[in-house]
Amino acid sequence: MDAFLRLENPTEAQRAYRRWTLLWLTTAFVLFAVVGLLGLLMRLNQARWLSLPPELFYAILTLHGLGMVGTWFVAGMAVLGQILQRYVNPSLRASQIAYFGTLIAVLLLLTATLIGRLGVGWYFLYPLPFYPSGVWPLWASWVFLAFLTIAGLSWTIWVVDYLRAIASRYRLSEALAWPVLFRGRELDVPPVILIATVSLVAGLIGLLAAVVLLVLYYLEGLGTGLRNDALLMKNLTFFFGHVLVNITMYLGVAGVYALYPGLSGKPPLKTKRYVAAAWNVALLLVLLAYFHHLYMDFAQPLWFQRLGQIASYLSSIPAAVVTIVTVLALTYGARGAWTPSRLFLFLGTMGWAIGGMAAVIDSTILVNFRFHNTLWVPGHFHTYFLMGVVLMLLGFGFRFVHELSGHEEPPARSLGWLVALGGYGFLAMFFYGGVLSVPRRYAAYPDEVASGATLAQLATVFVLLLLTGLIIYAWHYVRLLRQAWSSG
Amino acid sequence: MTPQMQAFLVWLLWVAVIGIVFGIAVRGSSSSSPPAPERVDRMRLLMLLVLLVLAGFGLGLTLPRAPYPTAAEVPDRVVFVMGKQFAFALSEDPITNEEEYEEAIAYGSGVEVRRGELIEFRVSSLDVNHGFSLYSPDHRLIAQVQAMPGYVNRLRTRFSEPGDYSILCLEYCGNSHHAMRGVVSVR
Numbered sequence: 001m002d003a004f005l006r007l008e009n010p011t012e013a014q015r016a017y018r019r020w021t022l023l024w025l026t027t028a029f030v031l032f033a034v035v036g037l038l039g040l041l042m043r044l045n046q047a048r049w050l051s052l053p054p055e056l057f058y059a060i061l062t063l064h065g066l067g068m069v070g071t072w073f074v075a076g077m078a079v080l081g082q083i084l085q086r087y088v089n090p091s092l093r094a095s096q097i098a099y100f101g102t103l104i105a106v107l108l109l110l111t112a113t114l115i116g117r118l119g120v121g122w123y124f125l126y127p128l129p130f131y132p133s134g135v136w137p138l139w140a141s142w143v144f145l146a147f148l149t150i151a152g153l154s155w156t157i158w159v160v161d162y163l164r165a166i167a168s169r170y171r172l173s174e175a176l177a178w179p180v181l182f183r184g185r186e187l188d189v190p191p192v193i194l195i196a197t198v199s200l201v202a203g204l205i206g207l208l209a210a211v212v213l214l215v216l217y218y219l220e221g222l223g224t225g226l227r228n229d230a231l232l233m234k235n236l237t238f239f240f241g242h243v244l245v246n247i248t249m250y251l252g253v254a255g256v257y258a259l260y261p262g263l264s265g266k267p268p269l270k271t272k273r274y275v276a277a278a279w280n281v282a283l284l285l286v287l288l289a290y291f292h293h294l295y296m297d298f299a300q301p302l303w304f305q306r307l308g309q310i311a312s313y314l315s316s317i318p319a320a321v322v323t324i325v326t327v328l329a330l331t332y333g334a335r336g337a338w339t340p341s342r343l344f345l346f347l348g349t350m351g352w353a354i355g356g357m358a359a360v361i362d363s364t365i366l367v368n369f370r371f372h373n374t375l376w377v378p379g380h381f382h383t384y385f386l387m388g389v390v391l392m393l394l395g396f397g398f399r400f401v402h403e404l405s406g407h408e409e410p411p412a413r414s415l416g417w418l419v420a421l422g423g424y425g426f427l428a429m430f431f432y433g434g435v436l437s438v439p440r441r442y443a444a445y446p447d448e449v450a451s452g453a454t455l456a457q458l459a460t461v462f463v464l465l466l467l468t469g470l471i472i473y474a475w476h477y478v479r480l481l482r483q484a485w486s487s488g
Numbered sequence: 489m490t491p492q493m494q495a496f497l498v499w500l501l502w503v504a505v506i507g508i509v510f511g512i513a514v515r516g517s518s519s520s521s522p523p524a525p526e527r528v529d530r531m532r533l534l535m536l537l538v539l540l541v542l543a544g545f546g547l548g549l550t551l552p553r554a555p556y557p558t559a560a561e562v563p564d565r566v567v568f569v570m571g572k573q574f575a576f577a578l579s580e581d582p583i584t585n586e587e588e589y590e591e592a593i594a595y596g597s598g599v600e601v602r603r604g605e606l607i608e609f610r611v612s613s614l615d616v617n618h619g620f621s622l623y624s625p626d627h628r629l630i631a632q633v634q635a636m637p638g639y640v641n642r643l644r645t646r647f648s649e650p651g652d653y654s655i656l657c658l659e660y661c662g663n664s665h666h667a668m669r670g671v672v673s674v675r
Contacts, residue, residue: 058660125616125617131615131616132662133663133664135662229638230638230639231638296634297639306551310547317543326532329522329528331514332522333522334517353506354502365550366491366550369631371492376492431496435492435496436627437627439621441660441665444666448623449627
């Protein structure tokens with residue numbers, strides 16, 4: 001079979017690295033299945049087909065949100081490491097530290113939520129962890145802070161190692177393609193290095209904000225007398241959260257740049273001037289767009305609010321336009337077979353475009369006034385996550401396991417239809433819930449928004465379609481796993 | 489048509505455009521020859537310009553209408569709102585501490601105002617973040633602002649129709665978040 005991932009003639013170190021990529025992806029897919037089923041439980045509860053106690057619902061809400069964000073961040077990082085391996089030498093040790101750190105973090109999160117019943121949402125908005133209203137014990141808050149600390153530390157080590165690996169071959173200006181951008185020079189820096197650098201630099205800044213946030217939490221929690229400022233803590237939380245989620249998207253896009261040309265029978269992409277410009281703009285603006293999470297905090301300085309809308313509008317346009325047109329151009333007249341991996345990368349790019357616009361609409365202050373914290377919000381982020389980056393990374397994983405095991409991919413048709421129909425049907429219920437003003441994060445719907453229950457019922461039907469597609473995917477993936485591992 | 493539906497239709501239009509464009513690419517993947525690089529570059533530039541113009545248009549149209557209070561308008565009436573797990577207290581007198589909160593909540597989580605008046609809600613919280621939101625009698629979200637400890641957020645609104653406007657909490661605040669509510673009666 002054609003080897004688009006260029007895995008031929010590996011050294012022993014490369015084989016070891018691949019096995020770890022396989023381990024990372026398989027672990028992420030298992031976590032995805034578990035955390036996804038928890039999401040289904042929540043929708044069943046909202047549909048009134050299940051009756052979970054509120055404290056369990058909100059603990060699951062917390063586990064689902066943090067679990068999904070974390071799972072796809074680490075899956076994206078693992079995919080990026082595999083891609084980077086072609087050009088530089090990321091450390092296997094750093095990846096292993098991140099892996100075991102993540103496992104410990106997962107155990108801590110499970111303990112805090114399922115045993116401790118801690119329900120603070122993915123964003124643990126200050127000072128909620130200190131106000132359990134009699135539901136969770138104090139130890140659960142401390143276990144939760146330990147989870148954040150260990151996940152944050154191990155991921156920071158991972159991010160720093162990738163940056164080190166890139167810096168060992170490219171200067172920062174080269175990795176950011178500035179000679180191409182400012183002087184129009186030809187440069188032997190592939191787009192994935194540029195996208196990786198943008199993502200990792202932004203990610204590191206986001207993780208540093210998380211460090212500050214955690215230190216402030218610890219200082220208050222340890223009884224130093226410090227009383228934190230709620231607005232500052234909210235800014236730090238959303239800066240970190242927004243950046244982490246956005247760079248996870250970019251990590252998936254790196255997978256598209258690395259794999260889609262080959263799958264479409266085209267040569268690898270080059271870093272042209274518009275590519276360099278688009279991703280440098282993305283780096284600058286992704287750091288400013290998070291203000292849109294605080295539009296309804298009227299005490300926030302007005303210029304931050306305006307800047308939030310301007311940055312939100314502009315940050316997504318250049319990188320999305322460049323990527324979308326590139327994928328469309330690679331598709332048209334390409335004659336490559338529609339394998340699941342190619343289809344998922346294609347559908348993932350489409351999901352980015354559709355979810356991205358829903359996010360841009362919600363980043364309009366005037367619109368956010370009516371949509372903030374309604375179901376529109378999970379609608380848009382599930383679109384660019386589930387139908388965007390998740391499909392991109394599932395596509396990469398599918399190709400990876402097939403190339404490693406030396407098997408041809410099966411036809412994509414039924415798998416593609418099940419995932420697309422199930423996924424978009426599930427998402428449509430969120431969006432329409434936003435139109436009907438149904439709040440998000442509600443264990444049960446009061447009379448004013450009882451339509452939320454009907455929408456949740458319809459959503460679960462579509463989830464079953466999606467689930468069927470994902471089970472077919474898993475069957476193809478799992479049956480090749482042993483062979484892929486041994487030939488890794 | 490509600491503002492929510494207008495936003496939804498804009499998004500649906502975009503979904504249709506994306507669906508058509510991606511559909512054309514799929515249909516062309518088996519039968520057509522690849523596009524010339526110059527044509528792709530032109531398409532990229534065109535799409536970028538169209539989106540930038542749309543973004544500029546959207547910013548110009550919506551930013552000046554952001555719902556933040558201005559000095560130019562003077563409210564007819566001020567209502568103080570204090571959030572605390574898991575009820576909103578509303579009063580025409582300031583609520584600044586637990587005692588005043590308990591006193592206000594003793595009258596119920598509601599307040600009565602007159603139709604057409606410009607009301608300023610001064611919203612804060614005694615514990616965690618809450619979301620103060622107003623739902624019209626036909627159950628549509630018409631306005632909201634966050635209730636944040638240590639800050640007062642000023643939300644101004646004019647009720648054009650009489651009736652009971654439900655208050656729901658729109659910021660996750662703990663175990664009974666979904667049951668945290670109040671009412672504004674417009675006469």
